[in-house]
Amino acid sequence: MSSPLVAVIGRSRHTHNYENALRSLGIPYITTLDVQEADRATHLLLPGGCDIAPIFFGQQDHGSRSIDTELDILQFQALALFMAQKKPVLGICKGLQLINVHLGGTIRQHIDTAAMHEWKEGDQMHRVYHCGLNRSDFFFQLYGTGTTVNSAHHQAIDRLGGGLAAVCRTADSVIEGIMHVSLPVIAVQWHPERIMDSGGARLLHYFTSPVSTW
Numbered sequence: 001m002s003s004p005l006v007a008v009i010g011r012s013r014h015t016h017n018y019e020n021a022l023r024s025l026g027i028p029y030i031t032t033l034d035v036q037e038a039d040r041a042t043h044l045l046l047p048g049g050c051d052i053a054p055i056f057f058g059q060q061d062h063g064s065r066s067i068d069t070e071l072d073i074l075q076f077q078a079l080a081l082f083m084a085q086k087k088p089v090l091g092i093c094k095g096l097q098l099i100n101v102h103l104g105g106t107i108r109q110h111i112d113t114a115a116m117h118e119w120k121e122g123d124q125m126h127r128v129y130h131c132g133l134n135r136s137d138f139f140f141q142l143y144g145t146g147t148t149v150n151s152a153h154h155q156a157i158d159r160l161g162g163g164l165a166a167v168c169r170t171a172d173s174v175i176e177g178i179m180h181v182s183l184p185v186i187a188v189q190w191h192p193e194r195i196m197d198s199g200g201a202r203l204l205h206y207f208t209s210p211v212s213t214w
Helices: 016-024 067-082 094-102 138-143 201-206
Strands: 008-009 029-032 044-048 087-093 125-132 146-153 163-169 174-181 187-190
Touching: 008 016, 008 067, 008 174, 016 201, 044 067, 044 094, 067 094, 087 094, 087 174, 087 201, 094 174, 094 187, 125 138, 138 163, 138 174, 163 201
Parallel strands: 008 029, 008 044, 044 087, 087 187
Antiparallel strands: 125 146, 125 163, 163 174, 174 187
16 A cells, blocks of 8 residues: 555644644645645545534534634535545544534534533643444544543534444543544544644554554
8 A cells, every 4th residue: 555645624824733743653744725636645634623614514603613614615525525535534623523514414513511622721631431332443442441632622513424423422422533334534523633642643643554454
């Protein structure tokens, strides 16, 4: 298998942490808003960022923040392209929510327990727990029955999209990890690129390993 090339679909002023993380692991990447340029990559990384425009999951705005509809469209287009070709996809924070919405799921625009999930000065940490039906999913392979992660979100998955399975949750029942049941698509609600020494590097290595080893 040829070496991986990761396409990061985001505005370059907001993608430095992802680029630094990939560079630290020696993983080649391109950061682009050009979906056709992204298509030459082997892997797609959908980064964190603004909230998704609620129109994409059939709702009016009830507390979404800093919406960037143009970016949403480009990220949805890239996701559809990579999924159609069965190329590996990793969603991080907003990226998890994009995958869910793309597959017909919905988002809670502001969760009741947002105070324990929102970004504060420095990373806010909490536990996530395995909730898969078996022990073959990526979360259990990497973290076992649970791990401590960082948090910077105020929204969460409500209805899970078609073909997706939850693999981990928090104590307040927020879904923080998902996978597609038949495609190489995984996503987490936390930010592995900011906790490389505490499990983040493990996830990025897994994402860019041959799919046959997933």
